[in-house]
Amino acid sequence: TRAGFDLPFLRAIADAVTVPVVASGGAGTLEHFHEAVVVGGARILLAASVFHFRTLRIQEVKAYLRERGVPVHMK
16 A cells, blocks of 8 residues: 555554564555554564565665664665
């Protein structure tokens, strides 16, 4: 939808389980990725359309998150 991840749902799952939670579906901006981690508690982020349509670049998202203190793999 590119309207953002379902943050309340992500947080509910993250609070209920002990395994890393994957946020998938909804990313449209750099901030959406950050919110998924900080607000939603996701440990893994997935996205498709923003990369397929070249709205964002993977390295751009990684750099944005890293600048905000979110640990990322920079490969």
